[in-house]
Amino acid sequence: MRKETKLLFDSLGILEDVRELLRQSAPFHKFDKVQKKELSAKLDKLKNNADELKRLLS
Amino acid sequence: MTELRVVEEDFINLNPLQTGGRTTPDVRKAVNSFIDGYSVCDWCLGDVNTIKNPDIQGLRDDIGKFLGADEVILTNGCREAKYAVMQAVCKKGGKVLADVNRHYSTDVAAELAGLKMEFVQNSGSPEFKIRAEDYAKRIDEVSPDLVLLTHVDGNYGNVADAAKVGAICRKKGVPFILNAAYSAGRMLVDNKKIRADFIACSGHKSWAVGGGNIGLLGVNNDFKDKVLKRSSEYKNKILGILGCSARGSSAVALLNSFPSVKKRVKDWGKEVKNAQWFANKMLSINGVELIGENPHQHDLMQFSTPVFYEISQKHKKKGYFLYKFLEEKGVRGLKAGRTKNFKVSTYGLGMEKLKYVFEVFREAAKL
Numbered sequence: 001m002r003k004e005t006k007l008l009f010d011s012l013g014i015l016e017d018v019r020e021l022l023r024q025s026a027p028f029h030k031f032d033k034v035q036k037k038e039l040s041a042k043l044d045k046l047k048n049n050a051d052e053l054k055r056l057l058s
Numbered sequence: 059m060t061e062l063r064v065v066e067e068d069f070i071n072l073n074p075l076q077t078g079g080r081t082t083p084d085v086r087k088a089v090n091s092f093i094d095g096y097s098v099c100d101w102c103l104g105d106v107n108t109i110k111n112p113d114i115q116g117l118r119d120d121i122g123k124f125l126g127a128d129e130v131i132l133t134n135g136c137r138e139a140k141y142a143v144m145q146a147v148c149k150k151g152g153k154v155l156a157d158v159n160r161h162y163s164t165d166v167a168a169e170l171a172g173l174k175m176e177f178v179q180n181s182g183s184p185e186f187k188i189r190a191e192d193y194a195k196r197i198d199e200v201s202p203d204l205v206l207l208t209h210v211d212g213n214y215g216n217v218a219d220a221a222k223v224g225a226i227c228r229k230k231g232v233p234f235i236l237n238a239a240y241s242a243g244r245m246l247v248d249n250k251k252i253r254a255d256f257i258a259c260s261g262h263k264s265w266a267v268g269g270g271n272i273g274l275l276g277v278n279n280d281f282k283d284k285v286l287k288r289s290s291e292y293k294n295k296i297l298g299i300l301g302c303s304a305r306g307s308s309a310v311a312l313l314n315s316f317p318s319v320k321k322r323v324k325d326w327g328k329e330v331k332n333a334q335w336f337a338n339k340m341l342s343i344n345g346v347e348l349i350g351e352n353p354h355q356h357d358l359m360q361f362s363t364p365v366f367y368e369i370s371q372k373h374k375k376k377g378y379f380l381y382k383f384l385e386e387k388g389v390r391g392l393k394a395g396r397t398k399n400f401k402v403s404t405y406g407l408g409m410e411k412l413k414y415v416f417e418v419f420r421e422a423a424k425l
Contacts, residue, residue: 005067 004056011049014042065390070411072391074212074358074403078244078264084314089269092310099305104294106302106309107131117313124320125242126250127257127276131286131296132312134303136239137163139258139275142298143235144171144204146285152203155196155232157188157218159211164237176200185351186214190222197230204233207254209247210240213401214350215358217241224253233281239263240358242274243319244405245326255281261308266315266322269307275299322406332412333357333404339416343423349399357405365423366397373425380422387418 101111122130133139158177180186227234235256243264261272295301345365373379381394
C-alpha cells in the first residue's frame with residue numbers, strides 16, 4: 001500500500017474511533033476524563049496525518 | 059481487522075465485475091452513515107419499497123421513468139430479480155428460453171424455480187454473437203413460458219439486439235425478460251423501445267453502488283399483479299422477493315449513485331470509443347486476438363493471448379508473470395495465473411489511463 005493511501009485509511013479509521021466515542025456518549029456527548037484524553041490523542045494524530053498527507057501530495 | 063482493500067486507490071482496476079460498481083464520494087459518504095443493520099428502516103411502514111425517508115419510493119419512481127418500466131422494485135441482486143419473474147410467470151416444470159451466452163445465475167434461478175432451460179446458440183468463434191432472429195425459430199420449436207435475453211454478456215461483452223428480441227416476443231405472445239446487468243446503468247436502456255415485460259438490473263455491477271448487493275426489477279403493467287403479488291397474510295410483502303429485499307446501506311448507495319448514473323449514461327458513446335481504441339491497440343500486439351464482437355460495442359472485452367502464454371512457459375514466475383508484472387506497474391483486475399486469455403473492462407478509465415495500460419501490456423509482451 002502506498003504511504004499516502006495508508007495515511008488516508010488511518011485517518012478514516014481515527015474518525016471512526018471518534019464516531020464510536022459519539023455513539024458511546026449519545027445523546028449528549030458529555031465525555032468523561034478517559035474519553036476526553038482519547039479524543040484529544042485521536043485528533044492530534046489526525047492533524048499529524050493531515051499534515052503528512054499535505055506534505056506528501058503537494 | 060481485515061486487511062484494507064486499496065485496489066481503487068493505488069491501482070488502475072480492469073476487473074469487469076467491478077468497474078461499473080466503482081463508487082462516487084457521495085455514495086461512500088452515504089454508505090458510511092447508513093452502515094448499520096436495517097438502517098433504512100427507521101421510517102418504514104412495512105415495505106422497504108415504500109419508505110419515504112430516505113426516499114426509496116421516489117427513487118423507484120425516478121428509476122421507472124429512467125428505464126421506461128411501469129414499476130420498479132428493489133431486489134437483492136439481478137439474479138433475485140430473474141428468479142422473482144421465473145417463479146411467478148412460468149408454470150411448474152415449464153421452460154425458459156435463453157441465449158447460450160447467459161450468466162450462470164440465469165440457470166440457477168431457473169433450477170430453483172423448477173424450470174427447464176432451452177437455448178439460442180451463438181454464432182461461434184471468434185465473435186460468439188447472439189442473433190436476435192434465432193429467437194423466433196426457437197420459440198416455435200420449444201414453446202417457452204418465458205424468454206430471457208442477456209443484453210450484454212459477461213464473457214465477450216457482446217451487445218445483443220434487445221429491441222428485435224422484444225418485437226419477436228410481442229409477436230409470438232411470450233413474456234420477455236431482459237437481463238440488463240452489464241447494460242443498464244452504463245448505457246441508456248429504454249424499455250419503452252425494447253418493450254420487454256421485465257428488466258433485471260444489477261446495482262453493484264453497473265449502477266456505481268457499494269455497501270452490499272442490490273438489484274432492480276422493472277415490471278410492466280401487464281404482469282404487475284402476477285410478479286408483484288403480495289403475501290396472503292402479510293399484505294405489504296411481495297412474495298417473489300420474500301417480503302423486503304435490500305434494506306441497508308446498498309439502498310442508500312443506489313439513492314446517492316443514481317444522479318451520477320443519469321449523467322454517465324450520456325457518455326456511453328465516449329466509453330465505446332475508448333473501448334474500441336483500447337481493443338485496436340491490443341490487437342496491434344502480435345499474438346493478441348479479440349474474442350467477441352468486432353468492432354466492439356462495450357467496455358467489457360475478452361482477448362485470446364497466446365503471446366503471454368508463450369512467455370509464461372519460460373518465465374520464472376510461470377503463469378503468474380503477467381499478473382505480477384501488471385501489479386508492479388499499478389494495474390490490477392486480471393485473474394492471477396491467467397495468460398492464455400483474459401477479460402478486461404475499460405469502463406470509466408479515460409484515455410490517459412488506457413494509454414498507460416496499453417503501454418504496460420506492450421511492455422509485458424516483450425518480456
